[in-house]
Amino acid sequence: MAAGDEAGSDSGGDGAGPGQAALQETTQDLQMSFVRMMQTHSPQSWSALPSELAGMVLCRLPSHVDRVRFAAVCHHWRFSRQEHSLPPPLPWLAFPDGTFFGLPRGDGAKESFKLPVSANYCITCGDWLVFSQNDTCFLMNPFSKITLTLPKLSSFCLVDEPVGIINGRDVVDEDMSGPLLQMDTAISLRKVIRCSGLLIAAIVDIGPLCTVAYCQPGSTTWLVSGLGSKGSVIDMMFYEGMLYVIDEFNDLLAINVRQDNDNCKLRVSRIERLLDAAPCVFNLIHGGIS
Structure with missing residues (x-):
């Protein structure tokens, strides 16, 4: 009977026997411990950023002003600024004779370079500057002089x-071989990206066509994409x-360009439309179009 009474006390009535009471007490203890831990735990400060990570951040700040702001955050970040060797900062000062000067370094020396004679500056490509000279384009890195x-x-x-775009409209060769691609004109560069040591991509204008073109450094011919025959390329x-x-x-299109x-020539192995924007619907209303 004693055993039966004990068993009944665990399972009968309101169900709050010794086993459940012990579980509730344990849960409450864990909750209180968690609360105390949260009350006593203080979040880490940005000043605790490891010096190696601070150096990586600094290397991605080409502007002298941004580097000064970084060093002004705290003593630890200011020490990190002094500890790491950084590339010469931007901006460069450009003069009419084609000479560019950088801000003085810590030792007082100035970084400078001069453009080749008759070279015309086109656009910027990351750390590279794009120039044209006698119908030829070239990229120059003012830091490494490459x-x-x-x-x-x-x-x-x-x-x-x-020809086919995955999840999208086709690129029709006839559209490009017709009058849309004007072979008797020259390319005008809008944007240039140095993707790798073997691939340069650019947004180009060829007459009314705005499309993507590819080349390899040192090659003699730009390779023009047919994407511009269906819609102008805006950015990349x-x-x-x-x-x-x-x-x-x-x-949004993803393009796989490989050698x-x-x-050893460049070819596009895959074109996929990742995002399909909602179509723009025009409605004729009194006095205009919405």
């Missing part, structure tokens, strides 16, 4: 790319081996 030669602006042809970026392009329809193993 220069990469690009094809002439008058030399271009169609790139080898798939290179990320983790893929070129991402936004067209005038606000569609052919057989002839």
Whole structure:
């Protein structure tokens, strides 16, 4: 009977026997411990950022003003600024004779370089500057003084790319081989990206066509994409081996550009539409269009 009474006391009535009471007490203890831990725990300060990570952040701040602001946060960040060797800061001061000067370094020395004679500045490509000279383009890194030669602006042809776009409209070859692609004109550069040591991508204007073109440093011909025959290319970026392009329809395309193993020439192996923007609907109303 004693055993039965004990068993009944665990399972009968309101169910609050010794076993459940012990569980509730344990849960309450854990909750109180968690509350006390949260009350006594103080979040880490930004000043605790390891010096190695602070150096990585600094290397991504090319502006002298941003570096000064970084060092002004706290003593630890100011020490990190002094501890790391950083590339010369931007901005550069440009003079009419083609000479560029940088701000003085800590030792008082100035970084400077001069453009080649008759070279015309086009656009910026990250740490690279794009120039044209006698119909030839080249990239120059003012920090390392490395220069990469690009094809002439008058030399271009169609790139080898798939006709079909995955999840999107097709690239029709007939549209490009017709009057839309004007072979008797020159390319005008809008944006240039150095994707890798073997790939340069650019947004180009060829007559009424605004599309993407590719080349390899030192090659003689720009390879023009047929994407511009369906809609002008607005912007692009290179990320983790893929070129991402936004067209005038606000569609996001991913382009895989690779070097052919057989002839070492560039070819587009895949074009995929990742985002399909909502169509823009026009309605005729009194006095205009909405």
